Every structure is written in structure tokens, then in C-alpha cells.
Amino acid sequence: MEVTTRLTWNEEKSLQKLLGSVSLSLLYKSSVHGCSLSKMFARCNHQGSTITVIYLPKEIVGVFIRGHYPTMDVNFGKPNSSFYFSLKNDETEIKTAFLNTTLQMDNEMLRAYHPNFKDIFSLIPNDSLVRLHSLLVNELRVNFKVSKYLECEVFRVEGIEDGNSYISRITGAAQHRHKLLANLRAYKPSEDLVSEIRILLLGPVGSGKSSFFNSVKSVFQGYVTHQAAVGSDSTSITELYRIYSIKDGKDGESLPFKLCDSMGLDEKEGAGLCMDDIRHILKGCMPDRYHFNPQQPITSRHPSFITSPSWKDRIHCVAYVLDSRSINILSSKMVEKLKRVQKEVLNCGIQQVVLLTNVTNYQEVLQDDFLNMKKCVTSGYKITEVQEMLHIPTSNILMVENYASELELNPLKDILILSALRQMLRAADDYLDDLPFEETDEVVGMSQLHTCD
Template identity: 70%
Template sequence: MPCLEGIKDDAGYISRITEATQHRNSLLEDLRDYKPYADLVSEIRILLLGPVGSGKSSFFNSVKSIFQGRLTRQAIVGSDITSITEQYRIYSIKYGIDGESLPFKLCDSMGLGEKEGVGLCVDDIPHILKGCMPDRYQFSPHKPITPKHPAFITSPSLKDGIHCVAYVFDINSMDSLSFAMRAKLIQVQKEVLNHGVAQVALLTKVKNSNEVLENNFSKMSKSMISQSQIIIASELLGVPISKIFVVENYASEREMDPVKDILILSALKQMLRAADDFLEDLPLE
């Protein structure tokens, strides 16, 4: 019996998709059962930082889509030139459409611009890290938030602060970042280091997601073409290679892909582990 047009009949392909789906479902269960370290906080907050158009909002949309089992685009996505994200957003994730919120949130920020007065104001970053910035705060590239702002959180708790920063970059741009952007990143990283927050890097827009994972889906292939970009990211950000993850976000797709899901969920799982390490390292008092 001939196959319908557009349906693959390769037994190897079907087997790989079946195994990928099983691994994706296992990761989903692990993340559904996740609890922050020692119950020090009720939820983990992960801050997404990166240049305009790097895929920060798309990463949130992709995570939400996987947990809801359908493609969704809550966060508006910008271009490589202008940042659509003008508000600070603290996004919760639900398991299923009507499920309970999971104990982690993704915090989306305005994209970093190369020039002063363009994109996220670096002076806003300490307030975000401490948990002083309210959800839906309207960013101003020229003027950071101050304690005089009516919604400024003056006494944030450990739960309100950021527990892990994920630097987000387009993997195809790592070897062509301008001097101005590199200088801006040094400023940003200095603020993050001063606050002792966990750091990871997320490289988006990988073109070979089906080739990135080994057959058992447990690790990335050592021969993947993006190794050079991973090394560049590690040297630029001072983030160990083990803390750098590659993903292909959902953009214009109409159907979901378990292999893409594995990369996205694996990255999220490692971000939560980094946040747990940060919590475990806090002073006893």
C-alpha cells in the first residue's frame, strides 16, 4: 500500500520520532515534578537577557507551547532590528491549558542595544536582579527605574529576585558581534556577577536540531556544526561550555517537533539546576 504524499515511510525516521517523543515526555514529567532547592522559595525566576532579535520572547513562547501541547505565541516577537518587548514581563508556565502553574517563571526583558540610549538600560539590571522591578514595567532606554516609581518593590524577598540569568544569542551571530555589543555585554555581566546570580547561555536559531542530539537523545553530538559558536560564547561570557545550550525555537511552524522539544526542555532543566546551585550556595542566614 503506497504512502500518502508528504508522509515519511522511513522506518528509521519513525523509530527516531517515537524515541524522541518518549524522551520528551520523560523530560516533561521531570519538570512537572520539579521543586526548588530545600523549598527556600516557592518558585524559580529565570531572567532572559540578550541582544534585540536573539530569541528571548520566542524561547518563552516555545516553552509555553510544549507544556500546553499546542503552539501558542503569548509574547510578541520582534525583529533583528527593533525590540518589540518594551515591558518587563514575568511569565508563569502552566502544565496543560487548565493546569496549575509550575514553580518557575521566565522573565522577559527589553533587548540590549549596541549604542547608549538604545534598548535595555544597563542601570535597570540591578533592580531586576534584586526583584525590585514590577511585572509590566514600561522600560525607558534613557531612564532606569528608581525607588520613586509608584510600583517599585522596595523590600523584595528571595522569591522576588532572579535566581538564574540566561544570556540569549542567535547562534549565527556569535562570530560577528560588534565591539559595542561586546562592551555592553561586559557591563551586563559585571552586574550579574556582582549579585552572584547563576549564569547560563542559550544559543537560538540552530539550523540542524535533528543532528544536534545523539541517538539516545541524552546529550549533544560532539560533531555538531555549532561547536565553534559555543566556544565563542563561552569565551565572551565567561560561561563554562557545560552551561551553554542550543535550541531551535518555534517561529512559523504549524506542528510541534519532539526533537526541538527535547533541546528546549533540556535547556530549561539545566537552568533550574543552575538556580538550585545558586540557592544552595546562599549564606545560611
């Protein structure tokens, strides 16, 4: 009788994708081969890299072990960059925790030891028990420390790309992504001046402004989402001025930065976002959900016009969003319009960055240090072109690959998206730090006055 896995098709595909399109071969199933560590060891020993999958009533947890299972009754060996994971039943989103742990098997349990946290993970087949350290509970977002499990399965992992180097790569990617997320979640702007940062996305029609917002939101939500409408029409899909908040998780609090999406720039006069509207956006006079009219910019007579904007309402960083595939074919009229916009932004003293979208070679370039896009030959000349066109420092020319038709998150894409957002916030901080003393003093005084009220 053939032994089959308890994993659903979606769950198995998610685990395979996490490891780079590998195949999984079932070695051990506790309900079939017996709930004892010795029987588990007999079937899994000397099988190479494995994934141990533990089924609980509402979720799945497990561990990827690089290399062979540890030898029975032998002291801890060398640290192993294994990783731990969790997913809700029949869902595709996987939470991961990457730790250098050493593994040991004795008569009762398979356990992982971490020098800072002692026993980080324990599997006790004889009692169908799994134990997690509180660190893993938090990282994997599960609701238990000790639990009985329904089933335990172990799979041999076959076809890992480049062996250990590939695992090191995805391990490093996940760790770097985690650090970026933690950094951005902890971000706070200059509290005496503003409580939140506003980043304005400007660029030609179809360059990826709305897609960038969707991508940022997706990373913080933990799954791909498409709140802002996107398209590839010759005229702008975006007709409303939108000030988008970003929540940390579906039901989490709003983070202290907002992305402001605008109508696309058009090379034709009287089409696309007009200069007068840009001025009002920069100064904080444009209300959320204002409907753009390329023929008639907003005026102070508009019922929702913000006549006395605070520093919080103003734009603190402008990101020019450009499609990396069309940098060298931008018309002279579009380049001239971009320079006009840039002059307006410079007159306001606002910091600027460039966001290049549709970077297709990100997987190849991010193999080493995850911040190496500018060393790629195909990307380098595009950065040079943009730098010469807009005279923006190369450190402020950022590259991303937005989420478009994907169904699942990719840690390498996330790294570029989060790195770009972090650089935008740093630019905004530079803008606030550079404000004249008398202006910052006035803002602080107003803030204190409101506090007294």
C-alpha cells in the same frame, strides 16, 4: 466503488507527519469489508507496517504496528516497539504512548501484551469494541477504558525513512520528551527558601528571548502559542518587563518557575535595556509590566517599585540569549555591554547560562541520544566562541530552535527546549544552595514567621 477513509485531511496529514511524511494506503474498512477479525486479518496480513485507526464519537485512537500483522492463533512473539495514539476529531495535536508490547490475534481479538501491565490494548471487531489499560487512558488522555467504536480502518504505511531506524528514532524522541516533561512537572525548588524560580532572559535585540518563552509555553500547553510579541525590528519589540507564568496544560496549575522577559540590549548608549534597570531586576525591585524607558531607569520613587523584595521576587538564574547565526559578527560594543551585564550578575552571585537560538541542524544531531548537540562540528566552534567570550562553562551553553512560524509541535525541538529549561533550573538550584548560611537562615525564619501569622 472506491473505498475512502473517514480521516479528515488534517487528521491524515498529522498521522503522516508523525511517521516522517509517509503515505497511507487504506487496506481495511470495517463498514465495507466486514466487522470480523478474520476479514480484517485477510486484508492486512503480510502488508508490512500498518496503522490501525479506531473512530469513536468524539475522538480517535489507534496503534502503529511495525512489521507485519501477527499470525492468527500463534503465541506471543518478540516485543515490538509499536506506539499508540489518540487525537480529537479533526484536530492536529496527537497524544502518543510508546511501549514495547507483543501482539497476538485469535478468533476474537487483536491484543497487545505488556509484561508489567498484562493486556494493554484490545480490539474486538466482532463486537466493535476497543479496550485500553488505565496506563494508556492516562497517557493518551482519553475518557474511556472500554468503548464501542463507529468505524475501524487499517492503513499500510509506505515510505518510512530508513525503515526501522527512523521509527526507533521517533520512538526514542517521544520517550525522551515524555521523561523530560515528567521531570519538569515534578520539579520543586528549595521549599524553605522560595516557592518558585525566576529565570531572567537577557540578550541583544532579536536574539529570541520572547520566542523562547513562547516555545516553553507551547510545549507545556501541547500546541504552538505566541503569547509574547516577537519581531525582527532593529529596536526592541519588548518594551514591558514581563514575568511569565507557565501552566501545565491550558487549564492546569502554574508550574514553580517563571520566565522574565526584558527589553533587548543595544550597543548604543541610551538605547535598549539600561544597566540600572538590570540591577533592579536582579534584586527583585522591578514590577511586572513596567514600561522601560532607555533614557530614564526606574527609581525607588516609582509607585510600583518593590522596596522590600523577597527571595521569591529576585532573579535566581540569568540566561544570555544569543542568535547562533550571529555569534561571530557581534560588534565589540555589544560584547563589551554583555561583559558589563555579566559583571553585574556575578556581583549578585547569580548563576548564568547561555542560550543559543536558531540551531538549524538539530534534527540531524539529535538522531542518536537526543543530547548530542555539542558533538556537531558546526555547533562546536560556536560554543567555543561563546565560552571564550563570556567564560561560561560549556555545560551551561545550551542550544535550542524556537517555535516561530510552525503550526505543530516537533518532539525533537521540544527535547532541546525542555533540556535547556531543566539546565536553567539546575543552575538556579545551585544558586540557592550556595547562599550564605546566615541569609538562608533569615529567609527560613521569615517563612516560619509568616506561617505563624
